[in-house]
Amino acid sequence: MKAVLRQSALLLALALLPAAVQALYLRERIPWQSRVAESDLVEVETARAWGANVIWVDARPVDEFERDHVPGAVSLNEDRWSEALPQFLANDWSPEKKIVVYCSAASCNLAEDVARRLRAEAKLPNDIRILKGGWEAWLGKK
Amino acid sequence: MKRIVAILIGGLFIYAGVIKVIDPVEFARDIDNYKMLPWPVGVWLALYLPWLEIFCGLALITRVLYRGSVFIVTGLISLFIIASIVAKARGLDVSCGCFGHASQHLNFSWHLVLDFLLLGGLLLLWKRPAAVA
Numbered sequence: 001m002k003a004v005l006r007q008s009a010l011l012l013a014l015a016l017l018p019a020a021v022q023a024l025y026l027r028e029r030i031p032w033q034s035r036v037a038e039s040d041l042v043e044v045e046t047a048r049a050w051g052a053n054v055i056w057v058d059a060r061p062v063d064e065f066e067r068d069h070v071p072g073a074v075s076l077n078e079d080r081w082s083e084a085l086p087q088f089l090a091n092d093w094s095p096e097k098k099i100v101v102y103c104s105a106a107s108c109n110l111a112e113d114v115a116r117r118l119r120a121e122a123k124l125p126n127d128i129r130i131l132k133g134g135w136e137a138w139l140g141k142k
Numbered sequence: 143m144k145r146i147v148a149i150l151i152g153g154l155f156i157y158a159g160v161i162k163v164i165d166p167v168e169f170a171r172d173i174d175n176y177k178m179l180p181w182p183v184g185v186w187l188a189l190y191l192p193w194l195e196i197f198c199g200l201a202l203i204t205r206v207l208y209r210g211s212v213f214i215v216t217g218l219i220s221l222f223i224i225a226s227i228v229a230k231a232r233g234l235d236v237s238c239g240c241f242g243h244a245s246q247h248l249n250f251s252w253h254l255v256l257d258f259l260l261l262g263g264l265l266l267l268w269k270r271p272a273a274v275a
Contacts, residue, residue: 007210011201015194022166023189030167030189035174035181109175 036112042129044141047100055092055126057101059114060135064104070138073102078113085122095125102131102138147263152202154260155215159195166192176229194218202267216264223257226250 023030031037047054056073058065065075074092076084099118103110111130118124131137162169170188174181194214201211230250 004209004213007207008213009210011197011207011210011214012194015190015197018193019190022163022193023186026166026189030170030185032182032185035171109171 035109036130040115040128040130041132042100043132044137047129047131048141050098050100053097055094055097055099057088057099057111057114057118058135059101059103059110060108064135070102070135076114077110078117081117089122093124097126099124099126099128100131101128102134105134105136106132108134144267148202148205148208148267151215151260151263151267152199152211155195155199155202157199159192159199162188162192163196175234176225177232177234178225178228191218212264212267216261216268219257219261219264223254223261226253226257 056070057076058069058073059077060075061077061079062075065073065077069075074088076088099115101111101115101118103114111134115128115130118126118128133140166185166188169192170181170185173179173184173188179187195218198211198215198218201207202215
């Protein structure tokens with residue numbers, strides 16, 4: 001058992017080296033403190049102040065969107081991504097506008113996933129933000 | 143038989159490690175989805191665990207530090223099974239991210255089947271110390 005523990009300790013230590021090198025190499029690109037970089041978030045008040053210069057994207061499931069949503073928001077979620085994205089691009093998207101994506105609350109990840117896909121897959125050039133606190137925050141500031 | 147199992151598990155761990163090394167932030171998000179650890183801890187784990195998987199996989203295949211790697215890999219799989227069950231019990235719908243986006247197509251039951259198969263294979267390796275280096 002002693003040999004097993006010694007070997008394990010060696011493996012655990014060996015893995016530290018490349019991990020540390022990678023951490024140094026990627027230090028600028030890793031969001032160390034929070035899952036979403038602060039620069040990708042927007043407060044409700046700020047987004048509201050942008051007025052008509054914003055496209056609101058609701059990343060929640062359709063039934064929640066249908067119950068209530070930010071006025072003028074478009075439903076675009078991962079469940080029906082392949083059908084909803086072309087519709088969004090054809091009917092709602094504009095290159096000059098900012099895009100604010102929201103889901104139900106601060107703890108949900110749907111808005112983050114949709115925002116990431118809009119940047120990475122749809123390759124939209126817009127300023128794409130995630131609403132801080134989500135739908136709950138919007139209701140709170142109503 | 144034991145040699146084949148060691149190579150299969152080793153290869154699987156190298157594959158799983160390499161996929162996650164390429165995008166550690168994505169893996170950090172997968173860890174964060176379990177809602178068990180603070181984000182900064184998850185980030186450090188996301189940077190560290192893939193390399194540990196690669197080293198353990200190499201050790202299983204080359205038989206250098208073999209028993210240590212069987213020990214660690216068994217621990218990792220056991221921890222992962224517990225974390226998956228706890229997440230499921232808490233109603234979290236998580237993709238483990240074990241094999242990058244490929245694992246998103248596996249549902250919870252298949253993840254568990256795969257994990258228990260791996261655990262069975264590892265116990266087989268663990269039980270026969272006479273054949274190890």
